[in-house]
Amino acid sequence: MKILVAIKQVPDTATQVKIAGDAKSIETAGITWIVSPYDEFAVEEALRIKEKRGQGEVVAVTLGPDRAKEALRSCLAMGADRAIHVNDPALANADTLTTARALAAVIKQEQPGLVLVGRQAIDDDMGAVGAQLAEVLDWPCAYWIMEETIDADGKTVKAARQVEGGLEVFDVPLPAVLAAQKGLNEPRYPTLKGIMGAKKKEIKDVKAGDLGLGSDAPQLSITKLEALPPRPPGRIVEGDVATAVKELVRSLREDAKAI
């Protein structure tokens, strides 16, 4: 089975982010870039499916500028077989729908049996691309999956999705989109051999035109990025435990009106 994994390169959580001069994007200098953690769960799951079935191909795909190639390289080092890089300045301001349409165009060319994505990218936290991809392709999709098993003939995947208060389990006909939630697996670290091998694997560059995409303006635009409004300064409640606890409860009731 061919499995396509859509990933995104994002700033590492611990990285300081600064607003760029255009007030709509961030300064990219000095940022440590990583594969979004949920996407790593998706890559890991794809590799496990391939290993379990003893055959197949794992293709990593991303939409992003030149630097995003490093993220694809990380996926190849983990064990993906090849990668596709949708890299076109025309897609620089892509919203989730434009991204989903671009990925759908790649998927139509590649015809995988299964698409895995992370439940959301940890930069813009929209969590929408997987669902919109399913909609554009007219495929079923299971969001926030905690476990999956593909049947022997590769026709159906049994997937458990996380919902409020429990898990819902479905038989999902393939092809389908699955969005990985934390808990699905523990992603592997690339081995040295994997890292060396990744350098020889193919990363295909693709332009918007190759995918038959027009230059539609995004439907959602960032008009402004702002720093977080500072929280009012806090207060350490002093004294021994009994005194501090009494004072805290009084403050929560009388000052903060929080209880």
Add this chain to the structure above:
Amino acid sequence: MAGAFWCVVEDDRQGMPKKVMAEALGEAGRLSGGNVEAVWLTDKASEAGIKQLGEWGAKKVLLLENAAFAPYRGEVWAPALAELAGKESPKAIFGPVTSRQRELLARVAARLGVGLCADAVAFAMEGDALVGTRPVYAGKLISKVSWAKTPWVATLRPNVFRPAEAQAGKTAEVEKPTVTIPAAKMKFLERREEAATGLPELTEAEIVISGGRGMKGPENYVILEDMGKVIGAAVGASRAAVDAGWRPHRFQIGQTGRTISPKLYLGFGVSGAIQHLAGMRTSKVIVAVNKDPEAPIFKIADYGIVGDLFEVVPALTQEFKKLLEK
């Protein structure tokens, strides 16, 4: 009605809208000057539920009641909702951030070819256009977004928007439109319920207690649950505690867990790593208890106690009990 603000109903699967709907209806009402309609896709509505939506300000309830809507499946819900939107031309489609609506409204936006603003924490009308506000980059920055055309589709973070106050006697007109309901592709097998904690759901709770690495082990969470029972709070955990295997992942608060925005957050033995803050920094009042006076969580806490949580927690539970028994 053309130009109305729609709120897609999240219900308790027993025929009643959840209280997050008061927040969505309240916000939609403020933005639209009261031109709000509830759209309810369900296998089981109820008179009481419709009454509740009316009291929260819905002028109309568009009710799509069909057994095919349970459980939620995107390939059934999205085309039905999008078809109705195509006929009715609402100005906005809002829904709370829940497991199904975050997928549903993304699909509906794609189907309608319009923008989606997920996990909004504020809205404003600028002239005739809606501007959405949402946290990005682990909550380190705030992003303002605008749509190229209507309907403006958005999901709303729970506990952030001021809920509509129920107005007794206010009623909603009920309409049962006809739409095509596609056949389901996904076959539902089972629902595995989590062991009931007797405490509220993490993302919906008004008060959340969180235990971090300082809890020292899974056996100690019982003291937080005891406090939870006294003050009606959900009990969550930091990533450190979840990764250590002390709590199941569904209790994790933070970037790779749940995003919460309660009225009161109480963190015990939580250091305040960026990835935890990403999931709780929009809480209204933050209390931190930690032995380490340098713990980063004190930087965003409204109230802090530097001390041993194993002494503070039982004393605090007693004090809460005294207060609430009055």
